[in-house]
Amino acid sequence: MSPSDRPARIGFLLTQLGAHAAKSFEAKTRELGLSPAQAGVLRIVGRQPGINQRELAVKLSTVQSRVVSLVDSLESSGLAVRVRSTTDRRSQELHVTDAGRAMLARLRSAAEVQESEVAAGLDADDREQLYTLLLRLSAIRGLDADVHPGYSDPAAPQAGG
Amino acid sequence: MSPSDRPARIGFLLTQLGAHAAKSFEAKTRELGLSPAQAGVLRIVGRQPGINQRELAVKLSTVQSRVVSLVDSLESSGLAVRVRSTTDRRSQELHVTDAGRAMLARLRSAAEVQESEVAAGLDADDREQLYTLLLRLSAIRGLDADVHPGYSDPAAPQAGG
DNA sequence: TATTGTTATACTCTATAACTATA
């Protein structure tokens, strides 16, 4: 079976299933009161306490102005705080609060639930095989295991791959 | 290796790799002057000539008003046309023009290029294995092989899966 | 003069609601 005989190919299927997984995760973060983007920032700050906004922007491949509004929202919901660096007063060091840590625990539970939903229909061997292949692709692409895109796009149509 | 020991899991990896694939495809459609959404509509109309806008909205899981603007753009770039149904003058039957068919051929080439990029680093056996597993997941989810989401979102940060 | 962060603003994509025309 050559690639062109296939009803849909790896690129297409990855796009389709990735969007599906993203939507299911988004539904769960929204129930917890967060957008996927906010959840992602919280996760990174939890793993790298003291990271500043510029570093966060680089990690997320976005601009500082966007980080401002994301951190604003986390701060106003009490999940994270900004602390002025004592060594460089331009810099804001970011930290997760106790409430933020509680939220991270809830997000981890949600991710566990999502995992079983996403893999439903595959037996343990298939899951292991799929996991291994995807992890290899991710490594080949040089993707950061801490960062994944939060499609802000709950019901976005098409593309023909 | 239990799920919770994993550095990143299937749901997370699918989301990450799916976004990556979507972005690479989007870059290609943009070069051809189309958004992923426009490309997707063109593809569907090419496969189902005469489909009307309501049917298209259902297929894309979106609203009719959105279909209007998508079809508007395809029509004004000469890739598709609306034809009033003779049996129900409320209904607009959609058709691809010659220029639209030429564009579809270019999109197919782009998809071929994307496919080799996305699967780069895997040998033929691995690709076949991955393809089989993804196709099974897609079938289990009941996803439509004609429709996949066009993330309109070129550089969207995070979510913690 | 360069860098960190902020504000103001604008653009894209998408949905909701009111409307027109046909049935």
Added chain:
DNA sequence: TATAGTTATAGAGTATAACAATA
């Protein structure tokens, strides 16, 4: 009265550019 499509409008998410504070 219901349906296919359209228009007008609003919202979310994101980026760009000008600005303030600090280095």
